[in-house]
Amino acid sequence: MLTANPEILKFSLEKRIIPRFESLSRFLKTDKDAIVCLIRQWYSFDPISYDHAVANINLMTDFGVCDSAIATLVQTRSSIFGSTDFIKTLEEIKGLGFRPSTTTFGIALTAKGLGVKLWDEKVNAFKKWGWSDEDVLKAFRQKPQCMLVSVDKINLVMSFWVNQLGWDAMAIAKTPHILSLGLEKKIIPRAAVVQYLLSK
Numbered sequence: 001m002l003t004a005n006p007e008i009l010k011f012s013l014e015k016r017i018i019p020r021f022e023s024l025s026r027f028l029k030t031d032k033d034a035i036v037c038l039i040r041q042w043y044s045f046d047p048i049s050y051d052h053a054v055a056n057i058n059l060m061t062d063f064g065v066c067d068s069a070i071a072t073l074v075q076t077r078s079s080i081f082g083s084t085d086f087i088k089t090l091e092e093i094k095g096l097g098f099r100p101s102t103t104t105f106g107i108a109l110t111a112k113g114l115g116v117k118l119w120d121e122k123v124n125a126f127k128k129w130g131w132s133d134e135d136v137l138k139a140f141r142q143k144p145q146c147m148l149v150s151v152d153k154i155n156l157v158m159s160f161w162v163n164q165l166g167w168d169a170m171a172i173a174k175t176p177h178i179l180s181l182g183l184e185k186k187i188i189p190r191a192a193v194v195q196y197l198l199s200k
Helices: 006-010 014-027 029-038 046-064 066-075 077-082 086-095 103-112 116-128 134-142 152-164 169-176 176-180 183-199
Strands: none
Touching: 006 066, 014 046, 046 066, 046 077, 046 086, 066 077, 066 103, 086 103, 116 134, 116 152, 134 176, 152 176, 152 183, 169 176
16 A cells, blocks of 8 residues: 555654544544545645645534534545634535535535635536526535536536427436436436336
């Protein structure tokens, strides 16, 4: 595993490596998971931002965020812990109706953590297909993963749904999990079955 990041061996075992390992092992299931994460995410936290990241992780714990959600963020979205106004984001997600003790809170936090610019681009993509701001928020509350798909994926699915199938875009607003499905492998084959049944 060290071949993926041999530079880690240049750092102090007592001052840098062990403290980071102990921080990660609080949330990850096994020592192996902690070691893998430590190696892969080493440069996500420079010496200054590391303490800040730990403070934000502790803030999540105090806020009631479940360990599994924290573990997922540490492993996949460690950059989110660099936020300088993290409590505001946590309060915003909670205000949208997500309970900190659930894993969906972490998913919603990940989506919001992508930044205002990318969030707005996705909102505008949905609005291009007739959704309102409230429709976007309702879909997000129901299935926060819908805001993790790319703008291109949103437009591809919507184009197929509306232009090729002739179906209402608002149907996806009510069942946003569709956006997380693969277009070629899941959506198109299932739509073909529905069309066949409707033709009978």
